[in-house]
Amino acid sequence: MPSAPVPGPRVVHVPLTDLGGRPGVEEVRVWVVKLEYPPANEASLLACLTAEEHDRAARYKVARPRHQFVTGRGLIRQILGACLGVRPAEVPITYTGAGKPVLDGGELHFNVTHTDAVALLALATRPVGIDTEQVRDLANPDGLVQRFFSPAEREAYRNLPPQLKRAGFFHGWTCKEAVIKAAGLSVTCLESFDVELDPARPPAVIAARHAELADRRWGLAAWEPVPGFAAAVALGE
Ligand SMILES: CC(C)(COP(=O)(O)OP(=O)(O)OC[C@H]1O[C@@H](n2cnc3c(N)ncnc32)[C@H](O)[C@@H]1OP(=O)(O)O)[C@@H](O)C(=O)NCCC(=O)NCCS
Missing domain, CATH: 3.90.470.20 (4'-phosphopantetheinyl transferase domain)
Incomplete structure (x- = not known):
């Protein structure tokens, strides 16, 4: 929903x-x-x-x-x-x-x-979850998107302009991990919610289909904690 x-x-x-x-x-x-x-x-x-x-x-x-x-x-x-x-x-x-x-x-x-x-x-x-990743070139980002992102996120990633794809990938990845970690779930839930992938827009959970995620609203913040790293934190409402 x-x-x-x-x-x-x-x-x-x-x-x-x-x-x-x-x-x-x-x-x-x-x-x-x-x-x-x-x-x-x-x-x-x-x-x-x-x-x-x-x-x-x-x-x-x-x-x-x-x-x-x-x-x-x-x-x-x-x-x-x-x-x-x-x-x-x-x-x-x-x-x-x-x-x-x-x-x-x-x-x-x-x-x-x-x-x-x-x-x-x-x-x-x-309840809080935090994740950070070094922003780096990946051998096969499209394969990771296919494997770990939800259908709506895959489409959002495809629609990002080329110059935003790397930032969008790490933005989405850290936001998804932060949400999973805040809810104390595991990577088996990755397909059951969508996050905003465009790093130029406010970070957000756009849709949640997993009961434990849908029962509570999650606020997200994303930032660069040290140069070259993406981080996201999710906080339960
Ligand atoms: C275990 C998991 C919660 C985080 O793993 P991770 O990203 O490799 O590790 P991080 O460094 O961000 O976090 C590890 C810490 O999270 C905490 N943690 C462990 N399990 C957790 C869970 N289910 N929920 C929240 N926090 C957890 C622990 O404090 C752990 O550190 P510690 O073992 O030193 O105490 C899990 O999401 C995972 O296995 N991720 C694998 C990466 C992946 O496939 N991500 C897809 C993103 S789209």
């Missing part, structure tokens, strides 16, 4: 020196982490994790994804711990059925995304 446009949330970039503070109702607080220069050393980030998270970190065979997990989870625990007034390792994080990590009790909502170079951490008072 077509969705009425929802105003996008206000994205507030917060410096990594300020891990405290609660978001306003229409606001998503976002921390941008350059993974090459994390704001804390690995030992102090590991000290923020639970025993279960230590086990998960130890199971990574490759250093880069391990570093992404330890940095993202360690910092989000510091941010939540500062809000809740508890030690980072004591922040009660649990998982939904599709594997979304959430704060037990639902008082605050968070989400994390990482690329090889950059991680973004989002904090809000309502």
